[in-house]
Amino acid sequence: MKVIVVGASGETGTSVVHGLIKSPENFEVTALARKSSVDKPEYLALKDLGVTVSTVDLGTVSDELVALLTGADVVISCLTSGHAEHVKTQNILASACKKASVGRFVPSFFGPICPPRGIMLLRNLKEDLLDHIKSIYLPYTVIDVGWWYQLSLPPLPSGKLANALTMPVQTISGNGNTETALIDKRDIGKYVARVIVDPRTLNKSVFVYNEIWTQNRIFDLMEKLSSEEIPRNHVNEQVLQSKIKTANEAVAAGDNTQIRNLVMSQYELVLGIRGDNSPECAKYLGYLIGKDLYPDLQGESLEQFINDTLAGKIERLYARRR
Ligand SMILES: NC(=O)c1ccc[n+]([C@@H]2O[C@H](COP(=O)([O-])OP(=O)(O)OC[C@H]3O[C@@H](n4cnc5c(N)ncnc54)[C@H](OP(=O)(O)O)[C@@H]3O)[C@@H](O)[C@H]2O)c1
Structure with missing residues (x-):
């Protein structure tokens, strides 16, 4: 199967490509990189692993772009998706x-479960893309993955993880007992490799995740494994709603510097208070569930991930972003 990955140097893209190249007998992988990035160490490393790297210009639907995509069974986008x-x-x-008659397009969703409209800016943007995909009858599969382990850990009072965590969790949303589905970012590719060859997932949305946790249980586990007592600062729904309103107004007035604040507060609401990011909500929203489709597929446990983080074995997120 010929698979093209766009955004292969990013966090999700790296996981996807590594998941695919573990089965070289199944997948011939090409990464499309923009011209300014093609010589980045990430792409050179992919070349060393047998991935073909070609340059791409996504500025227009050019004949060159269509030619690059022609013959691909699957095209996977792992592009950033925080902005119109x-x-x-x-x-x-x-x-x-569509012009190249690609067999299946995987848009860059790879997020937690959330209803399509009106809850999260990021989700609205992803649904705009899905609307376009459907409007041209492009065969697709949406893959959502829950929230990354890598974004779920609090800092330790000793400062031991100061360099390991890019975005440590500073507050607990609500009472901290809302269940949420988590994934080790490094496992995404393993699931993607199964989903994209599965005829049951064509023109469907699929929810894959490793484990279900609450913030209180994550903090308990961190305390047990680190032998440190971690302060628990709670933020209630009212405060979050007010932060969202302020950021929303700023973004609506054209202040794009507030997009990140808006997105992060909306994530806190969805993950920690509303509880959308669950297999039950996903089923309601029409998703197929990875654990039903692939009962044999095991992801890394959060406990092992925390142990590896404490042992300094986990690469800092976005460490290579320039
Ligand atoms: N579930 C979660 O917890 C979670 C967390 C974070 C992100 N996500 C989701 O994961 C998806 C990917 O995000 P990410 O954070 O993994 O991405 P990322 O690390 O920021 O990587 C983005 C990739 O897109 C490439 N790119 C950007 N613009 C391009 C262009 N015009 N042409 C070609 N390539 C371009 C970048 O390549 P260069 O090398 O050229 O820069 C890079 O490879 C998003 O949909 C995001 O919402 C989910």
Whole structure:
């Protein structure tokens, strides 16, 4: 199967490519990199692993782009998706995939479960892309993955994890007892490799995750494994809603510097208070569930991930982003 990955140098993209190249007998992998990035160490490392790397310009649905995509069974986008500009880029990619008769397009979702409209800016943008995909009848599979372990850990009072955690969890949302589905980011590719060859997942949304946790249980486990007492600062729904309102107004007035604050507060609401990121909500929203489709597939446990983090074995997120 010929698979093209766009965004292969990113966090999700790296996981996806590594998941695919573990089965070289199944997948011939090409990574498309923008010209300014093609010589980055990440792409050179992929070349060393047998991945073909070609340059791409996603500015328009050009003949060159369509030619690059022609013959691909699957195109997977792992592009950043926090801004309307990113939707535009992926719309172009999707339109080019349609022209190239690609067998299946995987848009850059890879997030937690959330209802389609009106809850999260990021989700709205991803749904705009899905609307475009459906409007051109492009074969697709949406893959959502829950929330990364890598973004779920609190800092330790000793400062031991100061360099390990890019975005440590500073507050517990609500009472801390809301269940949420988590994944080790490094496992995403393992699931993707199964989903994209599965005829049951064509033109469907699939929810894959490793384990279900609450913030209180994560903090308990961190305390047990680190032998440190971790302060628990709670933030209630009212405070979060007020932060969201302020950021929303700023973004609506054109202040894009507030997009990150908006997105992170909305995530806190969805994950820690509303409780959308669960297999039950996913089923309600029409998703197929990875654990039903692939009962044999095991992801890393959170406990092992924390142990590896404490042992300094986990690479810091976005460490290579420039
Ligand atoms: N579930 C979770 O907890 C979670 C957490 C974070 C992100 N996500 C989701 O994961 C998805 C990917 O995000 P990420 O954080 O993994 O991405 P990332 O690390 O920021 O990587 C983005 C990739 O897109 C490439 N790219 C950007 N613009 C491009 C263009 N015009 N042409 C070609 N390539 C371009 C970048 O390549 P260069 O090397 O050229 O920069 C990079 O490879 C998003 O949908 C995001 O919402 C989920």
